[in-house]
Amino acid sequence: MRKLVLENGAVFKGKALGSDQAGQGEVVFNTSMTGYQEILTDPSYRDQIICMTYPLIGNYGINRDDFENIIPHCAGMIVKKAAVHPSHFRRERTLNEWLNHHNIPGIQGIDTRKLTRMIRTGGTMRGVLSDSTESVEEARLRAAAVHSGDQVRNVSASQQYWYPGRGRHRIVLIDYGAKKGIISHLLKQEFEVISVPWNTTAEDVLSLSPDGVMLSNGPGDPQDIPEAVQQVRKLAEVLPVFGICLGHQLLALAFGADTEKMTFGHRGGNHPVRHLESGRVAITSQNHSYTVREASLAGTGLNVSHVNVNDGSIEGLIHESLPLFSVQYHPEAAPGPTESAVLFDQFKALVHEQTGGTIHA
Numbered sequence: 001m002r003k004l005v006l007e008n009g010a011v012f013k014g015k016a017l018g019s020d021q022a023g024q025g026e027v028v029f030n031t032s033m034t035g036y037q038e039i040l041t042d043p044s045y046r047d048q049i050i051c052m053t054y055p056l057i058g059n060y061g062i063n064r065d066d067f068e069n070i071i072p073h074c075a076g077m078i079v080k081k082a083a084v085h086p087s088h089f090r091r092e093r094t095l096n097e098w099l100n101h102h103n104i105p106g107i108q109g110i111d112t113r114k115l116t117r118m119i120r121t122g123g124t125m126r127g128v129l130s131d132s133t134e135s136v137e138e139a140r141l142r143a144a145a146v147h148s149g150d151q152v153r154n155v156s157a158s159q160q161y162w163y164p165g166r167g168r169h170r171i172v173l174i175d176y177g178a179k180k181g182i183i184s185h186l187l188k189q190e191f192e193v194i195s196v197p198w199n200t201t202a203e204d205v206l207s208l209s210p211d212g213v214m215l216s217n218g219p220g221d222p223q224d225i226p227e228a229v230q231q232v233r234k235l236a237e238v239l240p241v242f243g244i245c246l247g248h249q250l251l252a253l254a255f256g257a258d259t260e261k262m263t264f265g266h267r268g269g270n271h272p273v274r275h276l277e278s279g280r281v282a283i284t285s286q287n288h289s290y291t292v293r294e295a296s297l298a299g300t301g302l303n304v305s306h307v308n309v310n311d312g313s314i315e316g317l318i319h320e321s322l323p324l325f326s327v328q329y330h331p332e333a334a335p336g337p338t339e340s341a342v343l344f345d346q347f348k349a350l351v352h353e354q355t356g357g358t359i360h361a
């Protein structure tokens, strides 16, 4: 028997999934029906235990192509039922085999609806996964003591990577825990991409002669990395910038706005977002716990471009005079609906406009 114990004392008894090692982290839920491979390898889930609300996970196995990072960074996985015999022509391993291979613990067979409702009302909670015979109170105390920090430092690559691309314009991607999908979309726009570690100084970024800067997604609280915020501000004054998720939050902080933690965040592939100027709604892929505080935007030069249709939270920002924009959701859609990929076209157009170039088809 394996159990999940939350910091509020709730106990969920189920069966083992993945590694036998004890797991601990912040328990979050994701409403995507598919895309578990991309979700498990998204570095933004660092130190989090992911509960999938869809009841059958793993039915098409794990393949060699759909990774968002070389290794998974999440702390655990919770499913109602993990498929034992996945069926897909690209499948190479089962979910259970792959979790074992990467030493990630999980639990299956618990009431994931009950857990999700508990998080929706009580907020994101810390929890532990264990096989041990420790008492519930001991496990609860362990859960309440879970502390995460240094998440970006732990997931960002420690060196530069160069992706030649086919275009004339060079983008420096600041890697706070970047998903492969972002790099693929930049290359599709024919940008040359240089990804740099999260703590690269603005001066070192500028020495690479970029035509624009992409601020990636990443784990944790954006306020944990004030040194990165300072560098973003310097870059935003001189170059076109596009920020995604953590990158969006860092851009807001760089201009003096504030961020706060949401009760349970947004995670899934079906979040409706309204573009205020056109009134058009896009269905988006999301994975975040923090949000930009609307009241804090006054006087920053940043305006709200997109809002979440469900709860009205800020989903996009645009600067009133500088060539900068950002979104809280995931236009790279890995996994998720691809309709927001147009934002990468808009970034290309912005970079070309700023550099005086023309777009080559």
Ligand SMILES: NC(=O)CC[C@H](N)C(=O)O
Pocket: 044, 216, 217, 218, 219, 220, 221, 222, 244, 245, 246, 247, 287, 288, 289, 290, 291
């Ligand atoms: N996907 C992301 O970049 C997440 C951003 C941030 N860690 C949050 O949870 O809000």
